[in-house]
Amino acid sequence: MVPFAGWSMPLSYGDVGQIAAHNHVRTSAGLFDVSHMLQHRFSGPTSQSFLLSLCPSSLHSLSPFTSTLSVFLNESGGIIDDTIITKHSSDSFYVVTNAGRSTEDCEMFQTALSKWNAENPSDVVKWEVLEGWGLLALQGPKSSEVLQSLTGTSLEGVNFGQSVYAEIGKDKIKCHVARGGYTGEDGFEISIPPENTISITEEISNHPDVQLIGLGARDSLRLEAGMCLYGHDLDETISPVEAGLSWVIGKDRRTSEEIPFPGKSRILEELSNAPTRRRVGFEVVGAPAREGCKVFDASGEKEIGVITSGIPSPTLGTNIAMGYVINGQHKKGTKVKIEVRKKLREGIVKSMPFVPTKYYK
């Protein structure tokens, strides 16, 4: 068990090592207890506009029961948190944010909401944090088969990025099921009412194909999938353009609009003229490069960036990493040197994801 965002969380379960747990998710089905993450609901006729004032996504063009990865931004265009926003209708949104950012996120919502509701007194937005609700991530090629065995709701028509309310388990508990996850595999994130969280967790984990998976494998799986971890690969100084997340900035949000997103001028400037640094993937020869390792150009003389996450990849057997380099040194195939334990190691810029994603589409 390790302390994590104020919670005590398992790095692994029982005697199952990180590599075995990791491989189990890639070949079968793994269950992650991610109930520490914050689940929010925004409702009211102006809730879409309210969220548009905080993030750069095209929420208008999102169909009902569809989710998108997004970022909440500060006035300088830096990322306050990354998030999954699910639209149920234009007046109801389900939002999941990082536990490690709960203080900053809640402060941001509180401040923005007081201002918003004071300006729109007849159309107030209601914000609820789903306290005590469970959140499970079932991930891996067998996750659909496993979950289907516990619900009468067909999952066949639910594609990656879509969600549905399904009655799960012997007590037919209504849960929010979103297809997606943080591993690159097919899978679901299941939001469960507080009183039923334990029984449903037990029912899913009792399935013979399912293993409980801790934080250790969660990190190696997401890194292979090229996904960011806030506090490591993202922080309040980094813009979505620098982070390689320009795709979350909706095309229709890049022109002048009634409700601009925070930091829009910097972000538009970076979109047209390139940012000063960019997040890229690396493969490193010799030793794994970890967070904080310096990145140099091919000659080894000029420092050009820093590693933000790195591991020996259990799936590939090579050392993979992500980090930031100055613009111009970011292209796929660029040779670099990475300093690990005072020795420069050969590295190369690689495209991400490192392991191809297998989403259900």
Place this chain on the structure above:
Amino acid sequence: MSVFRPLLRNVTTTRFRINTRVWTNTIISKRFIATRYTVDHEWVSFDPSSNIGTVGITDYAQKALGDVVFVELPGVGSEVAQSDPIGAVESVKAASDIYAPVSGIIEEINETLSDQPGLLNKSPMKDGWLAKIKLSEPSEFEALLNDEAYKAHCEGSE
């Protein structure tokens, strides 16, 4: 380990001399080969007859690291001072530096670990040894933790 090799060879040769030789060896090893530990969860097994200390990580350390996937060891012949970082043991989740528990010259490294880093998990105190150091300051060894002190140290860090 090298201590046991003459013992086994003698068993297969002469019958009468075995007993004396075996006993002698056992007594010597009991008296002289000792294992001590560092607060960084490394062990050193010191043979004063050759002045060589075999270095490894403890069972406590391998459990804390998880599956070891990569080991970086110092070059043979390099001179190290006590507490110098001389390499690293890496699992998927973390890298852990190896510090020289004693000063001296690296005499040999465990080459098997490059192909089988998992030996560190399976046999941290024996087949998963990391390096042999020819001690330049044998008194440093005597100042390391004995069994009892190391056990207390582990209990204190839990």
